[in-house]
Amino acid sequence: xxxxxxSGPGLVKPSETLSLxxxxxxxxxxxxxxxxxxxxxxxxxxxxxxxSIYYSGSTYYNPSLKSRVTISVDTSKNQFSLKLSSVTxxxxxxxxxxxxxxxxxxxxDIWGQGTMVTVSS
Amino acid sequence: xxxxxxPPSASGSPGQSVTISCTGTSSDVGGYNYVSWYQQHPGKAPxxxxxxxSKRPSGVPDRFSGxxxxxxxxxxxxxxxxxDEADYYCSSYAGSTLFGGGTKLTVL
Numbered sequence: 001x002x003x004x005x006x007s008g009p010g011l012v013k014p015s016e017t018l019s020l021x022x023x024x025x026x027x028x029x030x031x032x033x034x035x036x037x038x039x040x041x042x043x044x045x046x047x048x049x050x051x052s053i054y055y056s057g058s059t060y061y062n063p064s065l066k067s068r069v070t071i072s073v074d075t076s077k078n079q080f081s082l083k084l085s086s087v088t089x090x091x092x093x094x095x096x097x098x099x100x101x102x103x104x105x106x107x108x109d110i111w112g113q114g115t116m117v118t119v120s121s
Numbered sequence: 122x123x124x125x126x127x128p129p130s131a132s133g134s135p136g137q138s139v140t141i142s143c144t145g146t147s148s149d150v151g152g153y154n155y156v157s158w159y160q161q162h163p164g165k166a167p168x169x170x171x172x173x174x175s176k177r178p179s180g181v182p183d184r185f186s187g188x189x190x191x192x193x194x195x196x197x198x199x200x201x202x203x204x205d206e207a208d209y210y211c212s213s214y215a216g217s218t219l220f221g222g223g224t225k226l227t228v229l
Contacts, residue, residue, distance in 0.1 A: 047210050
């Protein structure tokens with residue numbers, strides 16, 4: 001059973017860089033059938049797609065966040081990571097990692113439990 | 122790219138049917154058969170309920186169904202049950218991934 005687990009600091013200071021890692025267990029991140037993505041949800045608000053990465057390293061970012069986002073993959077560790085620079089209070093959210101099919105299912109079918117990140121001094 | 126438009130709330134009594142709409146444009150919902158729906162209970166991660174407009178993942182009850190007409194997609198929950206009370210989000214491919222603002226479904 002494939003599982004995803006987010007990890008990283010729960011508190012980040014304004015203007016600094018938020019860094020999170022998603023560890024994939026029970027399956028290989030190098031599968032050609034899937035993309036791996038990050039989605040966030042501010043408290044009491046809806047979901048926002050941040051970006052996705054393929055095992056080869058190809059990346060796709062939300063245009064509204066593109067200038068501040070970097071997503072990378074480490075196939076040797078079966079992990080992919082998110083870096084979001086110059087954070088503000090507006091970046092406070094639960095951050096989820098998830099798997100999306102290249103083909104069916106063309107949707108995020110497996111999600112991590114999420115990790116809360118607060119931006120505050 | 123703007124978020125997809127969903128009604129903030131919907132409700133129905135046990136056993137009834139309720140439909141939640143998701144309105145986009147010809148560049149997202151109307152342009153691709155890549156609409157998906159997610160269910161989210163409080164404090165939990167979203168769960169995929171419908172993908173590619175009308176397909177159900179294994180394990181999702183057939184009480185949940187999806188459809189699309191033009192730029193509007195819909196999720197119908199038939200035979201409402203108490204455990205269906207949750208937030209529901211639609212999503213569509215549009216070159217990138219868009220989500221709707223979410224609909225809180227209340228089972229009366």
